[in-house]
Amino acid sequence: MQVFGEIFQRLTRLTLFLTLVYALGGLPALALAQEPSLDDINRVAKQLSCPTCAGINVADCPTETCAQWRAKIGELLAEGKTDQEILEYFAARYGDHVLQMPPTRGVFLSIWVVPVLAILAGLGLLGYLVRRWTGASAAMVASVTSNEELQDEYLKRVEQELSMWRE
C-alpha cells in the first residue's frame, strides 16, 4: 500500500510540473495569438484617410505618418478594441475628416442628405415637365382636330355654294 501511495504522490507532482511547464510554454503562444495580423491592421487602416496626402487610405500610404497610425491601430487592436471603437478614436483625436466614410453628423450630414434631396427634386421636376409636355401635346392634337372639323364644314359649305352656282 505504501508503494502505491508513493507512486500516486510522484504522479501528482509530475502532473503539477507538466501543467506548470505547459502553462508557461503556452503564454508566448497566447500573446502571439492576441497580436493583430497585418490583415487586421489593414482592414481598419483602409477605413482611414492619409491626413497629409490626398486620396490615399492609411493602409496603402507609404508616409511615416501613416506608418505611425498603422502601429497605433495595431496597439488598439491588441488592447481588444473593435474596428468601430478604433475609428471613433481616430475621428475624435484627429478630426472627422480622417474617416474614409463621412459620419452622419454635423456638416458631413449634408454629404448624405443633399444628393438624395437633389435626386428627389430632379425626379419631381422631370415628372412636372413630362406632365406639362404630354398635356401640351394633347391640347395640340385637340386643336388640330377641331381645325380639321372646321375645315370640313367650310369645304362642305363651299361645295354647297358652288353646286348652287352650277345649277
Added chain:
Amino acid sequence: MTRGEPSTVPALRAHPGGRRLIWLIVVLTLLGTLIGLLALGLQPRTSRLLQGKPAPPFEITAVNGDFVGQKFSLANLRGDVVVLNIWASWCVECMREAAVLEQAWRAYRERGVWFIGVDYLDTDTAGLAYLKRFGITYPNGPDIGSRIYQDYHATGVPETFFIDREGIVQHVQIGPIGQAQLYALLDRLLTKDSP
C-alpha cells in the same frame, strides 16, 4: 394696395410672361446662392491672413516635462507674449528648428514669453519620443480633433504664430525659423508694449 385690387404675384402668375419672370427670379436666386457659396469656398484661407488680427482661442493639455496634465489656453496666457508652434514628429523641417525653439524658451521664459507646442497628427508615442529626443521642456500637447490647426488656417508644419500681450497675431512664420529672426521677433514684441 387697396381692397379688391389684385395682388402682384397672382397677377404675374396669370400673365404668361409673368410666369416666366417668376421662373427667372427663382433660377437667378439659386444661381446667385451657388456662386456665393463657391466664392466663399474659394476664398484664400491661409494663416498669414491672421497677421494683425486677434489670435483664435486655443487650449492644450501638456504631456511633457514639468507641465504634464496642465492646461494652457490663450485666455490664461493673456498679458504674456505667446509663441505657438505647430509641429509633428514626422516633419523633417520641424526637427531643424526644434533646438532653436528650446534655446529661445530657456532664454526668454523669465521675460514673459510662453512657448506652446501643438503636436499635429501624431501618435502619443511618436510625439513623446520627439520631445524627448530634442529635450523640449516648454509645454506641448496634442492638437485634439486638429482644431488648432484648422482655426489658425495652418498650411502645413512647422508653422509658428507670434502673439503679442494683447492677443494679436503679430507674425506668422511658415516653415522653420532661424535663431536670429526668432530673437529679433521676440525682442520686438517685448519692447513693443512692455508693461
